[in-house]
Each structure stands twice: as C-alpha cells, then as structure tokens.
Amino acid sequence: MKIIRTCAEMAALCRDVQRPLGLVPTMGALHDGHLSLTRRARADSATMAVSIFVNPTQFGAGEDFNSYPRSFERDLDLLAEQGTDLVFAPPPEEVYPDGFDTWIEPGSVTEGQEGEARPGHFKGVATVVAKLFSIVRADRAYFGQKDGQQVAVIRRMAQDLNLGVEVVTMPTIREADGLALSxxxxxxxxxxxxxxxxxxxxxxxxxxxxxxxxxxxxxxxxxxxxxxxxxxxxxxxxxxxxxxxxxxxxxxxxxxxxxxxxxxxxxxxxxxxxxxxxxxxxxx
Structure with a gap:
C-alpha cells in the first residue's frame, strides 16, 4: 500500500496502474460504512485507491472542521486490511494552493435540504470531488447513500461535465438499532x-x-x-x-x-x- 501526498505523484501513479481503477473518496475516521465501499471497490477493481482528506471548503463558518474526527494511523491499518493499493492523503495546501480560484457551482440539485441548511457546502464538495476525479481518473467512484443529496450532486456533475467516471452508490450501513453509521x-x-x-x-x-x-x-x-x-x-x-x-x-x-x-x-x-x-x- 502506497501513501501519496501530492497531486502530481498521485496522477502519475494512476496513469500506470492496472485497470479498472476504483476510487473511494473519504474524509477519514473510517467506519464500517466506509469499509462497505472499499470492499465493493476491491471486488470490482484491479487497483483500488482511497482518498483521506478533510476538505475545508465544504465546512461553513462555525462548523466542525477543526474538531472533525481524525484517526489517520488507524485508518491506514484498516485500509491495509482491505487490500488498498493507493492512499491519497494530501495536505490542504496541496489541494488548494495559493491563488486557487476555480470552483464548481452545482445547480438546482443543491436547492433545499443540505444546500439550504449549509450554504456553500456543495460548492466545496463538488470542487474537491471534481479535483479527485481529475487526478485519479478512476473508472468507478464509490459513495454511500446516507449522504443522499451529495450523491445526487456528484452524479449530476459527473454526467454534465463528462468526467468519465461511473458513480456507484452503496446502501447505508446501520447499527443494530437503525442509526446510520457516521x-x-x-x-x-x-x-x-x-x-x-x-x-x-x-x-x-x-x-x-x-x-x-x-x-x-x-x-x-x-x-x-x-x-x-x-x-x-x-x-x-x-x-x-x-x-x-x-x-x-x-x-x-x-x-x-x-x-x-x-x-x-x-x-x-x-x-x-x-x-x-x-x-x-x-x-x-
């Protein structure tokens, strides 16, 4: 399992891997919901990549960016057990270097729900996912249904911008009492x-x-x-x-x-x- 910190190195590695290439984007603090995605990606793919990046641009003022759970070493252990090939874990300044000024603005699919409750949230989500898709050039990318509106935003973006990646949605994983894992x-x-x-x-x-x-x-x-x-x-x-x-x-x-x-x-x-x-x- 290789851990990659820069966009250039990740892009170069992904150009030469065996296909199909599956991507599981995460913000870390992995749980069984994430692992259901990696299991599916591993089954579907000759090469599996997982990103770990707590994306600052999808957090609004007063939200929990600084306190968001982080467990990087534990995440790496879990991903190694899953047979992960590539872990992309860039620092924020690598994803958003000085002078960064290009954003994805999703349309009507962001109206209501999280788009209304968290203004600007999906602008950050769409931008970072578009960057991941561009860097990795995966054949498939895997997301959980728990974030239902996010899935719809990413599907629409991938379709509208001809990004060439199949967005695979996996069922929500729950505790025995029904609480969705998060x-x-x-x-x-x-x-x-x-x-x-x-x-x-x-x-x-x-x-x-x-x-x-x-x-x-x-x-x-x-x-x-x-x-x-x-x-x-x-x-x-x-x-x-x-x-x-x-x-x-x-x-x-x-x-x-x-x-x-x-x-x-x-x-x-x-x-x-x-x-x-x-x-x-x-x-x-």
Whole structure:
C-alpha cells in the first residue's frame, strides 16, 4: 500500500496502474460504512485507491472542521486490511494552493435540504470531488447513500461535465438499532446515542405509511415529524423532505411507478451533533 501526498505523484501513479481503477473518496475516521465501499471497490477493481482528506471548503463558518474526527494511523491499518493499493492523503495546501480560484457551482440539485441548511457546502464538495476525479481518473467512484443529496450532486456533475467516471452508490450501513453509521456519531453523548435512532424510526414511519398505500408527501412528512417530536432530546429538526432522489426536487406525491426513485430525508440536532439520514422508498 502506497501513501501519496501530492497531486502530481498521485496522477502519475494512476496513469500506470492496472485497470479498472476504483476510487473511494473519504474524509477519514473510517467506519464500517466506509469499509462497505472499499470492499465493493476491491471486488470490482484491479487497483483500488482511497482518498483521506478533510476538505475545508465544504465546512461553513462555525462548523466542525477543526474538531472533525481524525484517526489517520488507524485508518491506514484498516485500509491495509482491505487490500488498498493507493492512499491519497494530501495536505490542504496541496489541494488548494495559493491563488486557487476555480470552483464548481452545482445547480438546482443543491436547492433545499443540505444546500439550504449549509450554504456553500456543495460548492466545496463538488470542487474537491471534481479535483479527485481529475487526478485519479478512476473508472468507478464509490459513495454511500446516507449522504443522499451529495450523491445526487456528484452524479449530476459527473454526467454534465463528462468526467468519465461511473458513480456507484452503496446502501447505508446501520447499527443494530437503525442509526446510520457516521464519523460524527463520535460526538454523541451516551444519552444522545440512545435517542439518536429516532431519526431512522421517523423515516421508517413514513415508509410504512407509504407501503400501506399513502403517497401524499405532506402526510408522509407529518408521520415522520410526529415520531421526531416525541423525542425530548431532539433540539432542532432542520428538515423532513420528500424529494425525487435524482433531481432532489420536492414531490407532492411519492409515486415510484415507472422506476421513479423517491427519497425521504431528515436532518436534526441532538445538542451539538447534527445527524442526517434518508431512505429510498421501495428499496430493500
């Protein structure tokens, strides 16, 4: 396993590796959700690359860039166990050198949800992922469904800009009680951790109503909100949304006929930690 710190060296190595080349972009603090991506990438690829980069440009003012969990040596041990070939771990000044002034501005797919709650977030995400795609030139890149809007942004960007990479989305990995795995779960206190599965229960309430035949998005949102509001530790619900899973446009009816994918998404705060989760209606 090679650890690469510069864009030039990474690009040069990737030009000469065996194909297909799979890329798993991460911000480190790896957990089983990340490892589900590396397992799939390893199975699909002759060469597997993983990036570890806590991207400063996707964090807004007052967000947790400085305190974001970092466990680089542990991450390397895990990646070695997964059979990783290349680990790209550049410092911020390598990715954003002095004078950097070119950005990717995603369009309507960023409206609402995280795009509204975290202005500028997806500009940072899209820019760093576009740079990774350009440097690595992978055949496939792997992302988790937990960050549903992020996946939609990256898919649209890869398609619109003809970046030549297949974006593979893998299912959300959960704890036994339903809590979606996330590096930010490390922020949760014991009491908050006990309350956190309410987010998944809220999503399941909407899904069960939908499975019973209800398609009105307002009623699905109300079912999820009722579950959230019953949890006293939940301090703030940023949103409960029902959207087209590809365009992120709000829908009035959760009609999945004809292959349409509808996503129910939630973002809520338990004290300082802010957790997001979603389900695709009809999946699994």
């Amino acid at each position: 590096s930010r779960n490390a922020y949760l206190t014991t009491d908050q951790r006990q309350a956190a599965p309410v987010i998944y229960r809220a999503l399941c309430a909407a899904q069960e109503l939908w499975r019973g035949g209800e398609q009105d998005a307002g009623r699905l949102r109300a079912a999820a909100m009722a579950v959230l509001q019953a949890e006293p530790m939940l301090e703030l619900v940023d949103y409960v949304s029902v959207v087209d899973a590809d365009s992120m446009a709000p829908v009035e009816r959760a009609d999945t006929s004809g292959g349409r994918r509808v996503m129910v998404a939630v973002a809520a705060k338990l004290g300082q930690p802010r957790l997001i989760d979603n389900i695709i209606l009809g999946d699994g």
